[in-house]
Amino acid sequence: MTTAISLKERSLLGLKDLSRDEIMSILNRAAYWDSQSEKVVPILNHKFVVNMFFENSTRTRFSFEMAEKRLGAEVMNFAAAASSVEKGESISDTVRTLEAVGVDAGVIRLNPAGVLQELAERVSIPLVNAGDGNNEHPTQALLDLYTMKQVFGEFSGLTVSIIGDIKHSRVARSNLWALQKLGARVQFCAPETMMAPELAVHAPYVSMETAMKADVVMMLRVQLERHSEGVFKSKAEYREHYGLTEERAAGLARHAIIMHPAPFNRNVEIDDAVVESEKSTIFKQMSNGVPIRMAVIERAMKG
Incomplete structure (x- = not known):
């Protein structure tokens, strides 16, 4: 039970169920990262994160990748068009496969709404919502x-x-x-x-x-x-x-x-x-995406 609660707290599936204090905590931590002069602070050294984009993206994907690399994480980028998803593999099986090879967290962008919540209940790594249909971002x-x-x-x-x-x-x-x-x-x-x-x-x-x-x-x-x-x-x-x-x-x-x-x-x-x-x-919003996502990735991978 403790592990499940910890995992849920580290994931970020949406803001509807996030408390005011949790939101402010992320904003405050982003301000901390925004104030750092060092380009890379490797607090996530030896951690692996996968960016799983089942829907096209430019700003969001690059912003997440920049945030992850600034924290020192090893980054894997997954493209649906070049994967077994094209052969008929389900999104769920794809995510579970990536979990099985040893990634520590996943950033995921999906077109169908509601799938992300189901995925989060089936895997044991924290997931970060990078766009969930017309549900949340x-x-x-x-x-x-x-x-x-x-x-x-x-x-x-x-x-x-x-x-x-x-x-x-x-x-x-x-x-x-x-x-x-x-x-x-x-x-x-x-x-x-x-x-x-x-x-x-x-x-x-x-x-x-x-x-x-x-x-x-x-x-x-x-x-x-x-x-x-x-x-x-x-x-x-x-x-x-x-x-x-x-x-x-x-x-x-x-x-x-x-x-x-x-x-x-x-x-x-x-x-x-x-x-x-x-x-x-x-x-400025685009620029602010990096410290925000640094705070979110740190939360997911360090707790």
């Missing part, structure tokens, strides 16, 4: 939180607008669960076909005009390819109604910041000039 939300904390110092009283394809967004869900625990107010803005109605009991859907009055405006990538019956005829029409245009950005509060988990479509959900504006924290 905990490390993305943690780096978003860390960025907000750098700017505002605290979360209590902040209003955060999350705008775009809420229906398919794991980023929106992880941010929602965490921000509310930390005292922030979350509100959504989305076209009707991109709403997740089940989340309305947790955060209200507001107009674009209301969404622009927030302290934090978080834009989501337009995933028009996932909507067979969209209400918009073109990307230009989406931009007109729900894009963060230069005109809308100019009306934001002086202290407000603009966020985006990336990848982003310039001049669709966010104008090119807005990406590069002083209010934008988009590239």
Whole structure:
């Protein structure tokens, strides 16, 4: 029983079930790693971690790999396209095979929601969620939180607008669960076909005009390819109604910041000039992914 509890505490499957204190502990440890001048601090020397990406990724995978190598871990990168998964092997059998060869932890990104929880119950190594269908993306939300904390110092009283394809967004869900625990107010803005109605009991859907009055405006990538019956005829029409245009950005509060988990479509959900504006924290978010993931990997592999 002790081993199982320890393993559960070291894994990071999502933020919905993580306490406020646990979230703050990760953010504080990330700040520690962020303050270190040494490029590599080999506290995970002789430890092996495997990055298992069953779904394409650039930023998340490279960020995890950088974090792992900065901690001195031996890193194995698994690509589904070059594995036995292509021969019909199940994801579960693949993960258990990697566990059997001696890895100490696994970072995993999956398309089907719900599979990760089942995997965590079947293996005896800690797992870190690097994106779980449209369920959660905990490390993305943690780096978003860390960025907000750098700017505002605290979360209590902040209003955060999350705008775009809420229906398919794991980023929106992880941010929602965490921000509310930390005292922030979350509100959504989305076209009707991109709403997740089940989340309305947790955060209200507001107009674009209301969404622009927030302290934090978080834009989501337009995933028009996932909507067979969209209400918009073109990307230009989406931009007109729900894009963060230069005109809308100019009306934001002086202290407000603009966020985006990336990848982003310039001049669709966010104008090119807005990406590069002083209010934008988009590239800072990417940078903050490394210390956050260092804290998460250290938690997983050292406890």
